[in-house]
Structures are given as structure tokens and as C-alpha cells.
Amino acid sequence: MKLKPTCREVHQLVSEGQDRDLSVVEKIRVRVHLVVCDACTTFNRQMRFLRHAMRKFEIADDVPPTSPPPPARREPE
């Protein structure tokens, strides 16, 4: 395993980090890369923001839904 990941690898790790805990080595590789790469820093920030937004959405989902129910299908019987 190379110590210095490519942008593509970092993007993948950041994405995977949303669903699972990254290993210490993976975290370090991402961190090190973020120090030198503005593009991935921005990407990482956006992913975090998205996750934050998703969490808020999930919490908001606990209250009664304000969205209309899915349209009822009228199937011939």
C-alpha cells in the first residue's frame, strides 16, 4: 500500500467513511493528503456537510411527515 494516496483514493475513502469507520491508517492517509490537496479538502468538507444535513433530515423525520403520502394506486380488481 502506498502511503500517499491519490485524489481518487481519498475521495473513495471519504465516501466510505460515511458508512463505516475508517482504519487508523486510512484516516492518516486521508489527513495527510488533505493537508496538501485543496480539492480533496473541499470534497471532504462537502461530504461532512452532506452527512450533517442528512442527520438533520433523519431527526426531522421523527416528527409527523409534512410531505403528502405517495399517490394511491387504483388497480382494477
Ligand SMILES: [Zn+2]
Ligand atoms: Zn486530492
